[in-house]
């Protein structure tokens with residue numbers, strides 16, 4: 555199964571309190587947070603293109619970083635996550651697309667293989683992990699209600715789709731001026747397509763806070 559991956563790397567990551575984009579933060583072996591995902595997908599022969607969605611002022615830097623990787627294409631991000639994904643989608647040539655957060659460096663090949671396998675039976679799937687915390691709805695600083703934890707899962711990336719399906723859902727959201735927090739949500743809103751849950755790993759965190767940065 556051939557696919558393209560769009561890796562979102564245009565965020566500012568201000569919550570990490572770094573004075574540079576968190577995807578360029580380096581592990582002790584000298585590889586960056588972004589390198590980890592780029593290298594993983596570069597090593598997968600089924601992955602035909604790696605589309606990096608980057609901030610305009612970082613475009614030249616990223617082009618130089620990956621100039622030796624034939625699969626890499628680069629585009630500029632938008633004002634929101636959703637807009638950035640839609641910019642990436644314009645470059646996708648494969649029938650299937652993975653959307654991945656550049657700030658999730660701990661993805662492994664086992665998870666990628668499970669997603670590829672699932673895409674042969676379903677047009678949409680994503681990595682998720684069961685919620686380990688109790689989740690409550692809060693209004694104006696007061697608890698309104700607790701949700702049934704047995705039904706709650708945390709969404710991760712990659713989120714994987716038939717490319718035509720995701721493009722259609724993005725187009726409809728653009729027309730409606732609706733913003734989702736992930737791509738699966740657009741498919742929930744604008745399609746009856748079943749979205750298959752692939753159980754992921756809690757280690758596939760999105761680097762968000764200073765404590766998440768590699769030691």
Ligand SMILES: C[C@](O)(CO)[C@H](O)COP(=O)(O)O
Nearest residue numbers: 635655709710711735736760
């Ligand atoms: C897509 C996502 O990782 C699912 O949990 C998350 O919504 C991304 O959020 P961000 O605010 O764009 O980092």
